Amino acid sequence: MTAALFTAVFVAALGVSLAAKLWLAYRQTRFVAGHRAEVPPAFADRIALAAHQKAADYTVARTRFGVIETGVEALLLLALTLAGGLAVLVGWTASLGLGWLGTDLALIVAVALVAGIIGLPFSYVNTFGIEAKFGFNRTTRALWLADIAKGVAVAAVLGLPLTALVLWLMRTSGSYWWLWAWLAWIAFQFLVLALYPTVIAPLFNKFSPLPEGPARSAIEALLARCGFANKGLFVMDGSRRSSHGNAFFTGFGRAKRIVFFDTLLDRLAPDEIEAVLAHELGHFRLHHVLKRMAWSAALALFFLALLAMLASAPWFYEGLGVPVSPERPGVALILFFLALPVFTFMLGPLSSLYSRRHEFEADAFAARNASATALVHALVKLYEDNASTLTPDPVYSAVYDSHPPAALRIARLRTT
Numbered sequence: 001m002t003a004a005l006f007t008a009v010f011v012a013a014l015g016v017s018l019a020a021k022l023w024l025a026y027r028q029t030r031f032v033a034g035h036r037a038e039v040p041p042a043f044a045d046r047i048a049l050a051a052h053q054k055a056a057d058y059t060v061a062r063t064r065f066g067v068i069e070t071g072v073e074a075l076l077l078l079a080l081t082l083a084g085g086l087a088v089l090v091g092w093t094a095s096l097g098l099g100w101l102g103t104d105l106a107l108i109v110a111v112a113l114v115a116g117i118i119g120l121p122f123s124y125v126n127t128f129g130i131e132a133k134f135g136f137n138r139t140t141r142a143l144w145l146a147d148i149a150k151g152v153a154v155a156a157v158l159g160l161p162l163t164a165l166v167l168w169l170m171r172t173s174g175s176y177w178w179l180w181a182w183l184a185w186i187a188f189q190f191l192v193l194a195l196y197p198t199v200i201a202p203l204f205n206k207f208s209p210l211p212e213g214p215a216r217s218a219i220e221a222l223l224a225r226c227g228f229a230n231k232g233l234f235v236m237d238g239s240r241r242s243s244h245g246n247a248f249f250t251g252f253g254r255a256k257r258i259v260f261f262d263t264l265l266d267r268l269a270p271d272e273i274e275a276v277l278a279h280e281l282g283h284f285r286l287h288h289v290l291k292r293m294a295w296s297a298a299l300a301l302f303f304l305a306l307l308a309m310l311a312s313a314p315w316f317y318e319g320l321g322v323p324v325s326p327e328r329p330g331v332a333l334i335l336f337f338l339a340l341p342v343f344t345f346m347l348g349p350l351s352s353l354y355s356r357r358h359e360f361e362a363d364a365f366a367a368r369n370a371s372a373t374a375l376v377h378a379l380v381k382l383y384e385d386n387a388s389t390l391t392p393d394p395v396y397s398a399v400y401d402s403h404p405p406a407a408l409r410i411a412r413l414r415t416t
């Protein structure tokens with residue numbers, strides 16, 4: 001491989017992924033707008049035309065906004081790499097006299113700050129423009145800013161030590177550094193998983209025990225029926241920020257918690273909440289969570305080994321517009337994570353396919369252990385409340401959606 005050839009491969013991959021994203025967005029907006037006039041027959045008795053049209057408009061607005069964001073991200077990537085932005089930052093951080101580790105950390109922080117600052121207006125318009133326009137936003141500007149400040153603080157406290165450790169391993173632990181870095185990454189995943197429910201999440205939201213009542217009784221009966229040790233049922237004040245509803249598991253082992261957004265509890269009947277939880281339990285019982293963690297660990301090992309190979313290849317640096325810097329592991333690290341998504345975009349459909357199979361399996365688990373009808377009713381309410389389109393473009397959905405389209409999911413539940 002030569003630097004010029006790698007530049008050509010990179011530009012071609014970026015062009016292909018950009019063209020694919022634009023084509024998919026075009027398909028999605030055309031398909032959704034084309035099905036806006038009529039509620040699909042399977043939902044006609046439960047969803048009003050106005051709600052269906054709101055979902056269509058919301059989907060189109062978000063897809064169009066996503067196109068602008070995609071374009072800006074591509075320009076930023078080109079500015080940092082081929083146009084020489086990263087080369088300037090590499091030179092500037094070297095001039096600070098911080099020692100090799102401090103110099104590389106400064107480089108990574110500088111790139112993260114540039115990307116973060118460019119992302120801010122998008123987050124702002126998404127929250128106070130689109131989400132507000134469709135009646136979902138409940139966050140204030142003060143809360144939005146406080147969330148960003150806390151997010152940066154958490155990223156710094158957790159991310160900087162990990163980055164420093166990986167850089168140190170890259171530079172000092174020989175040609176198998178990537179194996180050590182992989183072990184560090186896995187330990188870090190467990191640390192975050194352990195800290196999340198009790199330390200990180202409470203920085204952003206209030207968690208209170210799920211009150212006694214018919215919903216709690218139904219949930220406890222379901223957990224007992226499925227042989228699931230209950231270490232805590234919590235309600236989260238999701239309504240502080242948004243009216244979107246959700247339920248999730250956090251933590252692992254003995255520290256596992258089940259968390260419901262208050263918005264979900266307000267909206268669903270007890271048997272519907274039970275069915276939604278049964279679906280989530282299905283993900284655990286069928287080992288989906290473990291399988292996903294194993295997959296991401298395997299991918300991380302592969303990518304770290306790839307990075308180890310690229311970090312010693314001059315064409316990798318020169319091909320992306322950066323001076324060859326084998327003595328600065330931070331340069332290879334940041335370059336790798338900037339360029340990687342251009343090449344992994346093509347894997348999106350595979351990961352979506354895998355995830356959608358799990359969703360069908362979890363739905364079938366819920367149908368066996370709770371009520372399929374209640375789950376259908378819950379899903380219809382959630383689709384309506386979240387203004388999720390019932391008529392996504394099939395190709396767009398196959399590439400991006402981690403969940404099967406509503407019509408397929410519900411059709412399958414109705415036949416179980």
Ligand SMILES: [Zn+2]
Nearest residue numbers: 279283359362
């Ligand atoms: Zn699921």
